[in-house]
Amino acid sequence: MTQDQPLLSIRDLAKMYGGRIGCTDVSFDLWPGEVLGIVGESGSGKSTLLGCLSGQLAADRGQILYRGRDTRQMSEPERRLLSRTEWAFVHQNPRDGLRMGVSAGGNVGERLMAVGARHYGDIRETATDWLGRVEISAERIDDRPRQFSGGMQQRLQIARNLVTSPKLVFMDEPTGGLDVSVQARLLDLLRGLVRDMGLSVIIVTHDLAVARLLADRLMVMKDGHVIEHGLTDQVLDDPQAAYTQLLVSSVLQV
């Protein structure tokens, strides 16, 4: 794939819940190596959009072109393969993205095996290396995630997701629910990994400080619609829509 082609092209995407709008009229391109933040207040449609993009929810209308192919037209096995290989999903709650009864090393190794790794020594070595990259001591490799703190669990979930070098990573409030100091450390780590690996990321957050630190571009959602879309600094420093102005002034005063 050439760098002058979007990794993901979304056209007129919509999802309804009965008569209620989940999200509608969503169109955008995501370029290789780009981080797109989706922001907006609770109920604005962020999770619905992320769910549709990642294939966890069925959209009612529109196109989701990944490297030129419409994922809505793919068979279920094809979509599942994509989710295991080229895509990754980091959940807000690590429990949703980890296997709590499997060791830390197993959680990471399992993903490698899903993409065909078979050599036990190599798998363990790569898992150890990845635990180190997310600042988990190698001594903890045989511990279960439930023996870890919330921040460690989230770092383990990140290792499990990134070990296979995905091209596109979906993140749903990855720092939500953590203490502020733990959040800051996690954000630093995420920023480094995204930059070093050249990942393309779509991150949902209601926290504009997180968006500022991680995202190159921002989409602001309200009532299921994208009401503003632009470079992060532009959107946060010079918001155009009245709603974005309100959102920014209410949150970024600190």
Ligand SMILES: Nc1ncnc2c1ncn2[C@@H]1O[C@H](COP(=O)(O)OP(=O)(O)OP(=O)(O)O)[C@@H](O)[C@H]1O
């Ligand atoms: N399973 C569902 N059934 C019916 N309506 C839903 C469902 N999930 C979401 N909605 C509605 O769709 C709209 C968008 O909700 P969504 O959860 O996507 O917003 P959000 O921005 O992610 O909010 P939050 O930050 O609270 O998760 C809201 O009006 C919500 O009430």
